[in-house]
Amino acid sequence: MSLILTFLGKGGSGRTTIAIAAAKKLASLGKRVLLAVQDTVAINLLLETPVTSEVQQIDTNLDAVHLKTSALLERNWEEVKKLEAQYLRTPVIKDVYGQELVVLPGMDKALELNALREYDASGKYDAIVYDGSGDASTLRMLGMPESLSWYSRRFGKLITESDLVKTVSPFLQPLIATVFNVSWTGDNFAAPTNQATNILEQGKAALADPKRLLAYLVTTDNPLNIATATYLWGSAQQVGLNVGGVLFNQTDSTPTTEDFSPLPISTIPSSPIGNWQPLIDALPDFTQNTEVPKPIEFDVVNRQVKLFLPGFDKKQVKLTQSGPEVTIEAGDQRRNIFLPPGLSGRTVNGAKFQQGYLIITL
Missing domain, CATH: 2.60.40.790 (Immunoglobulin-like)
Incomplete structure (x- = not known):
């Protein structure tokens, strides 16, 4: 299992720069690190190398990947087609391609979360640094296991216990058995449901464990950036995400704000492109157990x-x-x-x- 590390803050506060420095620091400590990025414009400039949708090594112990929605959708769509071919005598979507699908609102975040889950489960990495949007949409993504679990409890029970399902079930059972070419038993359909439920429970457990998933606030001494970081801190607690500390970026003096008490505060100096060592040295030790307020x-x-x-x-x-x-x-x-x-x-x-x-x- 990996430590998944992410950063929250207003756009322009330096989240991407700090994400790269954090990945480099963890790699320098001998950790196997994956830098997973949502947007490559700033990343490509800062790393001076293109990051693609295929995992590639960019430094010792350090890999990088672009979580490109179209590529993730195509990869997952292939799995859907395999599942259809397994259950249907005559597959109807075998010639439909992922690029032809309309991506529903929130689908990109769901695909990113699933990709992070798969990279985590692969066992290849000790740490995954996720450079997402760093705002409320990132928090909604990380809170998906809890939200989906709630909807599953509410609507799953509503559907299975509805009079409509009870009425049509005797007619649907032989029809589904014929169309899907399988014997009608609870096990045929309980297995995928149980697997999904297990994934959700694992996601909820990871979210609540600061040794598995941890966020840091990134801000400058600009009052607007501080207010945004404070708001994101409270919102992170709402989804159950632990926040380990605050990184004051491009600051040469020690901040005196009490807005983030009791979180530890680190000051990160500005650094020219290519000279990563000052940033790396200023970062906290992400591998140490962090005492944080429980959500x-x-x-x-x-x-x-x-x-x-x-x-x-x-x-x-x-x-x-x-x-x-x-x-x-x-x-x-x-x-x-x-x-x-x-x-x-x-x-x-x-x-x-x-x-x-x-x-x-x-």
């Missing part, structure tokens, strides 16, 4: 749920409950929390903000 804590004794939501106040948060599930909306992020044993069955009595924490009392 969520359950206190059964005091009947409380604590969420760390820096950058937000009570007016920006909406709280609703449906049975054992509590939903917190903050900014454009939404988090659904299942209450653990000991708190399940209780209703929300109140909520307050205290030292950056939203404390929900049950």
Whole structure:
């Protein structure tokens, strides 16, 4: 399993430069590193070598790949065609190519997340540095396992228990058995579902583990950049992503802002293209265990749920409950929390903000 490292911050704050320096630093420590990038314009200029959709070695212990949507779509579309050929007597999409498909909104992020999952599962890398957009769309991508798991629970149960499905099932079973040329048993269709559920659970577990997935905020001393980084910090907590620290880029003095307490702060000096060592030396040790505020804590004794939501106040948060599930909306992020044993069955009595924490009392 790899450490997946990513950076959050406003465009122009230097995220891509720091991502490259971080990848180079990890590689210099003997780690097998993959630098996975969403956009190659700045990367190609900074690395002085083109990064393509095929993994290529760019330095000792360091590979790079462009997560190009069309290439990822084509690769995954081939897998879909293989699956169709396995189950259908007469495949109907065998002559359809990935480039001919319309990419739905969010499809590019889903493909990037799946690519990261596959590179992680390959066992080839000790660390994957992901240089994405570094904004709310990156957080939505990393939060997909939680979101999809929620939709699966809600709508999967709704569909399977609906009167319509129960009514038409006796007619559909022999039809599907004939069309797909398979015997109708629960195992035929449970296996892919179980596999997808397992992938989602693995993704949720990785997201919650700072040893597996960790983000750093990147900002300059510009107030707008600081405000954006603070907002992204709180949004990261909403999706369950741990933030390990703050990197003040192109700063020669020690920042005095309290906006990021208790995160550790590193100052990163500006450096000319090609001279990476000053940046590498200024970066923190990403391999060390980082003490970070936990995004969520359950206190059964005091009947409380604590969420760390820096950058937000009570007016920006909406709280609703449906049975054992509590939903917190903050900014454009939404988090659904299942209450653990000991708190399940209780209703929300109140909520307050205290030292950056939203404390929900049950």
